[in-house]
Amino acid sequence: MSSNSFGKLFTVTTFGESHGPAIGCVVDGCPPGLALSADEFAHDLARRATGKSRHTSQRHEADEVEILSGVFEGLTTGTPIALLVRNTDARSKDYEKIVEQFRPGHADYTYWQKYGIRDPRGGGRSSARETTMRVAAAVIARKWLALRHGIAIRGHVSQIADIVPRSFDASAIEANPFFWPDASQVGEIEAFMDALRKSGDSVGARVDVVATNVPPGWGEPVYGKLDAELAAAMMSINAVKGVEIGAGFGSVLQKGSEHRDEMRLDGFLSNHAGGILGGISTGQPVTCSVAFKPTSSLRLPGRTVDVSGAEVDVVTTGRHDPCVGLRATPICEAMMALVLMDQALRHRAQNADVGDVFPRIPTRTEEP
Numbered sequence: 208m209s210s211n212s213f214g215k216l217f218t219v220t221t222f223g224e225s226h227g228p229a230i231g232c233v234v235d236g237c238p239p240g241l242a243l244s245a246d247e248f249a250h251d252l253a254r255r256a257t258g259k260s261r262h263t264s265q266r267h268e269a270d271e272v273e274i275l276s277g278v279f280e281g282l283t284t285g286t287p288i289a290l291l292v293r294n295t296d297a298r299s300k301d302y303e304k305i306v307e308q309f310r311p312g313h314a315d316y317t318y319w320q321k322y323g324i325r326d327p328r329g330g331g332r333s334s335a336r337e338t339t340m341r342v343a344a345a346v347i348a349r350k351w352l353a354l355r356h357g358i359a360i361r362g363h364v365s366q367i368a369d370i371v372p373r374s375f376d377a378s379a380i381e382a383n384p385f386f387w388p389d390a391s392q393v394g395e396i397e398a399f400m401d402a403l404r405k406s407g408d409s410v411g412a413r414v415d416v417v418a419t420n421v422p423p424g425w426g427e428p429v430y431g432k433l434d435a436e437l438a439a440a441m442m443s444i445n446a447v448k449g450v451e452i453g454a455g456f457g458s459v460l461q462k463g464s465e466h467r468d469e470m471r472l473d474g475f476l477s478n479h480a481g482g483i484l485g486g487i488s489t490g491q492p493v494t495c496s497v498a499f500k501p502t503s504s505l506r507l508p509g510r511t512v513d514v515s516g517a518e519v520d521v522v523t524t525g526r527h528d529p530c531v532g533l534r535a536t537p538i539c540e541a542m543m544a545l546v547l548m549d550q551a552l553r554h555r556a557q558n559a560d561v562g563d564v565f566p567r568i569p570t571r572t573e574e575p
C-alpha cells in the first residue's frame with residue numbers, strides 16, 4: 208500500500224492498523240529547536256479519542272504518545288520525529304462474524320478489490336483509528352505555526368443530521384461532547400443522539416474549521432494551490448464526502464458583485480473566498496467546511512455479499528460511532544495545520560527574500 212505519506216517539506220508518514228500492536232507516524236522536516244515533550248500530545252488526542260461520552264464508540268484507548276526519535280533534551284533536532292501510540296483496547300472478536308462479509312458503505316469491499324486480502328480487525332488500516340496520528344503530528348505543526356506566526360486553528364461541528372446551531376458562542380464549543388457552538392441546544396442533541404443510538408442507525412455531520420493569522424502569500428499557484436491541498440487533506444479523512452472552501456457551493460447562487468471580497472486598506476470587506484485567491488492565502492481567515500457521511504457499521508441488517516459470492520445480510524455488532532463527525536473537529540483542525548505547516552515551509556524555502564510587499568491589507572482575526 209503506498210500513499211501513506213503527506214506533505215512535501217513537512218512530511219508525515221503514518222503506519223499501523225486499528226487492532227495491531229501500535230499505530231505511529233514519522234514526522235520529517237520539522238525545524239530544529241522547537242521545544243517538544245510527550246505530554247504536549249495529551250490534550251488534542253483526548254479531544255479526538257473514543258469513549259469520552261456515551262455518544263461515541265466505547266473503545267477506551269490510552270492514546271499515550273511515545274517520542275522515539277528526533278527530540279534531544281526537550282528540543283526537536285531536525286531529524287525524523289517518530290511517534291508511537293500503543294493500541295490497548297482492541298477487541299478483535301467483535302469482527303469474527305463479519306470476517307467474510309462486506310459492510311455496505313464501508314471500505315471492506317474496496318480494500319478486498321484492491322489488495323485481495325484485508326485485515327478485518329476493526330477495519331485494519333481503513334479504521335478512523337489512523338487519525339490519532341494525524342492529530343499527534345499536527346500538535347507539532349500547530350505549535351510551530353502559533354509560535355512563529357500567531358496562527359490559531361479552531362473548528363466546531365456546524366450540523367448534525369438536520370440540526371444546525373441557532374447561535375455561535377466560541378466558548379461553548381469545548382464545553383460539550385458535540386463541539387457545538389450553541390449551549391442551549393446541547394440537551395436537544397443529547398436526546399437526538401440517545402434515540403439514534405437506540406435505533407441502531409447513524410447520521411452524518413458537518414465540521415467547520417478556521418485558521419486565523421495566516422499571512423498572505425502561502426500556497427502555490429497551480430497544482431499546489433492552498434485550497435486544493437486543503438480539499439485533498441480533508442477528503443483523506445475517513446468518512447468525508449464533501450469539502451467547501453469559503454462560500455463553497457453557495458458561490459453558485461451568488462452574483463460576482465456579491466461574491467467578490469472588496470478591499471480597503473484596513474481590511475477586506477467580506478470573506479467569501481475563504482482566505483484564498485488563486486490558490487494563495489490573502490491574509491484573511493482560511494475557512495473550510497467538511498461533510499461526514501453516516502457511519503456504515505450498523506447493527507441494522509443490511510444486504511450484502513460475502514467472499515464466497517453468496518448474497519447475505521450483514522449485522523455489525525461491537526463498539527461504533529453513531530456519528531463519526533462528532534469526533535472529527537480535532538482531525539479537521541489537524542489536517543488544516545499540516546497543510547499550512549507544509550505550505551509555510553515551502554513559502555519560506557522559495558520566497559523568504561520577497562518579504563512584505565506594499566500594500567499589505569492587515570490580517571484580521573475575525574470575519575468581517
Ligand code: EPS
Nearest residue numbers: 257264266329330334335336525526527
Ligand atoms: C472504528 C470502530 C471502532 C472505533 C474506532 C473506529 O473501533 P473498534 O471496532 O476496534 O472498537 O472505536 O475508532 C478508534 C478506535 C479511534 O481511536 O478513533 C471504525 O470502524 O472505523
